Amino acid sequence: MENRQSQVLNLERVQALETWLKATNTQLIQVNGQRKYGGPPEVWDGPTPGTRSEVFISQIPRDAYEDLLIPLFSSVGPLWEFRLMMNFSGQNRGFAYAKYGSAAVANHAIQLLHGHMLEPGVRLCVRRSTEKRHLCIGDLPSTTKQEHLLQVLRVLAEGVERVSLKAGPGIEGVSAIVAFSSHHTASMAKKMLMEAFKKQFALNVSVKWQSTVKPRPDETIPTQKPPKSLQPFPLKPPRLIPNSPQSSVLPPPLSRPASTPPGFCRAVGRPTAPKHPYPPCSSNSSSCQGHKVSAASPVMLLGKVCEAIGFGQPVYEIYYSHTGPDGFIYFTYRVNIPGVTIPFKGLVMVLLGPSTTTIMEEAQQSAAHQVLQRVYNNQLDH
Numbered sequence: 001m002e003n004r005q006s007q008v009l010n011l012e013r014v015q016a017l018e019t020w021l022k023a024t025n026t027q028l029i030q031v032n033g034q035r036k037y038g039g040p041p042e043v044w045d046g047p048t049p050g051t052r053s054e055v056f057i058s059q060i061p062r063d064a065y066e067d068l069l070i071p072l073f074s075s076v077g078p079l080w081e082f083r084l085m086m087n088f089s090g091q092n093r094g095f096a097y098a099k100y101g102s103a104a105v106a107n108h109a110i111q112l113l114h115g116h117m118l119e120p121g122v123r124l125c126v127r128r129s130t131e132k133r134h135l136c137i138g139d140l141p142s143t144t145k146q147e148h149l150l151q152v153l154r155v156l157a158e159g160v161e162r163v164s165l166k167a168g169p170g171i172e173g174v175s176a177i178v179a180f181s182s183h184h185t186a187s188m189a190k191k192m193l194m195e196a197f198k199k200q201f202a203l204n205v206s207v208k209w210q211s212t213v214k215p216r217p218d219e220t221i222p223t224q225k226p227p228k229s230l231q232p233f234p235l236k237p238p239r240l241i242p243n244s245p246q247s248s249v250l251p252p253p254l255s256r257p258a259s260t261p262p263g264f265c266r267a268v269g270r271p272t273a274p275k276h277p278y279p280p281c282s283s284n285s286s287s288c289q290g291h292k293v294s295a296a297s298p299v300m301l302l303g304k305v306c307e308a309i310g311f312g313q314p315v316y317e318i319y320y321s322h323t324g325p326d327g328f329i330y331f332t333y334r335v336n337i338p339g340v341t342i343p344f345k346g347l348v349m350v351l352l353g354p355s356t357t358t359i360m361e362e363a364q365q366s367a368a369h370q371v372l373q374r375v376y377n378n379q380l381d382h
Helices: 002-006 011-024 066-074 103-113 146-156 183-201 262-268 298-309 356-377
Strands: 028-031 034-038 054-058 079-086 092-100 117-119 125-128 134-140 160-168 171-180 206-209 315-323 329-336 344-350
Touching: 011 066, 034 066, 054 066, 054 103, 066 079, 066 103, 092 103, 103 125, 134 183, 146 160, 146 171, 146 183, 171 183, 183 206, 298 356, 315 356, 329 356, 344 356
Parallel strands: none
Antiparallel strands: 028 034, 034 079, 054 092, 054 125, 079 092, 134 171, 134 206, 160 171, 315 329, 329 344
């Protein structure tokens, strides 16, 4: 009964949020399992915040939303960005990030709001966000070249700024330290690079956070701590999501296959050029009209491939499998292409979205992406 109640939305709190959004004309954007304000907001007139200007907020009640949190954290200073982590059920996940214009304001927020009682018996935990931006990729081939790896990573992930290689005693193969433009882009890359290297190059690499920033001596450590009895709210698995044929957008976007550096290809044994590149989808094409998707939509591209080969349009069957400890939702899929005797089957993972429909759309796009990769590597046979 307790588990069931924890998944039920507090409709009064949801209505209060909607009323506040309309009254204040506040805009929120739902993306990748989080609801974001600002980044920056329209009223922002200062420079982009530097490092150490973000705080991490935990112990948030599951039915507390931005109508309570944004005014509270704005009372310390103007917010450049506020991100509340969300479940697809509509509840928050118990933590959020608030970014200010400077490290000094962020430090002030920690001093004032750590231990703040948001409601009776519930105190917030506010501390400095680590904002990690560096990943360590291990078990790379010993022939890996820095410039080739940089090009590959920029194809696979967003926000890659630079790469440095390291090798020597105690290091098996070659390891790379990869710097990203933000913690968000690094976090997204961390979740997908292992699978991407395995699929693209048959490489089993390791990917972990690289600690490169040491605490500064002037950083304030909160002296007030929430009671030990206040433990974080447990995360609950989502209910079964029914099968639904939909289509939308897949991260990372798949356009014409970006050329992988020949040197890196030879090092890992992958072909240096595709046999049949994906056909482009013209914005004037009748199949593109009426859809708010880019020409790089995997579902659209797969349809164009089948059309070019002379097959019928793919039929998708998507089923919920399970939710992983990393927050990803896993789906099994079956894609039937008329003219191909054996259906394509596999497993995909997607991030939480604002609705069941959005999640199913992303699952279908991921399935189409995998089928495209198989078509890319092995030409379809009648």
